[in-house]
Amino acid sequence: MSFITVRTPRQVALASAALITGLLAVTYFLVIYILEREFSLLPLIILLSLGFSISYGIVFYFIERFLYHKVKIIYKTIHSLKRQSDSRPKIQMSADVLSAINKEVADWADEKIREVKDLRSAENYRREFIGNLAHELKTPVFNIQGYIESLLDTDLQDIELNRKFLDRANTSCERLVDLLKDLDQIAKIESGNMPLELTRFDVVQLAKETVDMLEAEGSERNVALKLRNANERPIMIEADRKRIQQVFVNLLMNSISYGKDGGETRIRFYDMDDNVLIEIADDGMGIAMEHLPRLFERFYRVDKSRSRNEGGSGLGLAICKHIIDSHNQSISVRSTEGVGSTFAFTLKKV
Ligand SMILES: Nc1ncnc2c1ncn2[C@@H]1O[C@H](COP(=O)(O)OP(=O)(O)O)[C@@H](O)[C@H]1O
Ligand SMILES: [Mg+2]
Known part of the structure; x- marks a missing residue:
């Protein structure tokens, strides 16, 4: 059974230096005893300190060298497995080899775990x-x-x-x-094959055009599409007009498909500092709370059979999110079952 567990080269060097210093002290006493010299403290202290420092330095150096050669192969293997192998830092002989290699291995293992997780998902x-x-x-x-x-x-x-x-x-x-x-x-x-075609345009005008375009679909289902104020002031934005129209179409079509007979969908604009917030609110069937976090995922539907009957692909909201994300803006939803849903997204003003 060992009383001291040696863990690092420093500890090994310290223990060895202490042992050598002890031996030096014993030798010193033996020498003055044999030669019958008088004991004096100063040379003993000088001898022991020198002995301790030198032996510590030498032992530490050799342990580091020994470990360096042993771990070099592992170290090289890890680095050759790393993706950016050209940015490979050189391990320093003077550095604490064990701590360095410890950190390297831990980082490497973390990276591999992350990669495996990404691949799995x-x-x-x-x-x-x-x-x-x-x-x-x-x-x-x-x-x-x-x-x-x-x-x-x-x-x-x-x-x-x-x-x-x-x-x-x-x-x-x-x-x-x-x-x-x-x-x-x-x-x-x-x-990324469809880069944004950014232009400046009036988003209120675009909303009006889209409402006119979908009027027939709305009246077929007895859902009225309206802008909050008929004479809303123009709001100039910079965005991809065709794609933003797609967002309006998808959200308005949803408000019709999942709206109620005699219902109403309103588009509201909120002028914020750099952005405009656009809300499309309906008074339809609404969405239960537990579905909201996954609503923008591809193919996610609340009521599968209803959505399919409506001819929905389950991709409409995922497309909306992609489009708004690609403009570096955000889209969100709030809804109460049986009361209605409000989809809101922002766009950059100019
Ligand atoms: N305005 C809304 N009111 C109630 N539920 C909605 C509304 N918009 C979307 N949903 C729900 O979100 C699901 C996903 O919408 P979407 O991505 O457009 O796919 P789809 O309409 O093709 O089913 C719909 O199936 C529906 O359950
Ligand atoms: Mg849809």
């Missing part, structure tokens, strides 16, 4: 995405197949039935096309 994300995508594609494709097969089973003489089935197949085709368009857009934004 990317892999989960990819798997989930492909699963969702297959699921989304399945419904319209199977529907189209079903209608065509049913038609082929008949003698095709019943014009009315032919039209009915072809109409339904066509609706499924349209859904498929919408889904592919959304997917294409999200893929382009994510891969």
Whole structure:
């Protein structure tokens, strides 16, 4: 059983130096005893201090050298595995080799753990995405197949039935096309293949144009789309006009799809210092609290069957978030189930 646990080269050197100093002291006493000299304290102190310092220095140097050679291989391996191997710092012989290598190994292990975590989450994300995508594609494709097969089973003489089935197949085709368009857009934004085309324009005017454009869809579902003030002052912003219109379209279409019969959607503008805050508020079905944090994720839906009946791809809000993020702005939602939802986003004023 050992009483002292030696952990670092410094401790080993200290212990060795103490031992050597002890031996020196014993030798000193032996020498003055044998030679019958008179004992004096000063030379003893000088001898012991010199002995201690020199032996400490020598032992420490050799231990460091020994460790340096031992750990060099590990150290090199770690650095060759690091991504930026050219920025490789040289380990110094004079430095505390053990602490240095300790830190290196710990950093390296942290980095590897992070990389593995990132890879795992990317892999989960990819798997989930492909699963969702297959699921989304399945419904319209199977529907189209079903209608065509049913038609082929008949003698095709019943014009009315032919039209009915072809109409339904066509609706499924349209859904498929919408889904592919959304997917294409999200893929382009994510891969950075669609750089922003920034222009200066009046965002109030853009909102008015979009409201006019969607009026028919609104009245079909008996939802009125309105700007808070009919004569809202112009607010000039710098952004990608086409994409911001896409955000308006997606949010307004949602307010219609998930709105109530006879409901109303209002667009409000709040002039902030550098930004304008735009709110799109409806008085529709609302969204339960637990869904809000995940609402902007791809394919996330509160009521799956309702959304699919509405022809939704589940990508609308994810696209909105991508677009607003790419403008370095933010989008958020607040909602009360049964009362209504408000989506808010900011844009940079000029
Ligand atoms: N204004 C809203 N009111 C209530 N629920 C909404 C509203 N907007 C979005 N949602 C919910 O968020 C989900 C995701 O919206 P979105 O990304 O546009 O996909 P989609 O409309 O294609 O389902 C919708 O399925 C719906 O459940
Ligand atoms: Mg939608």
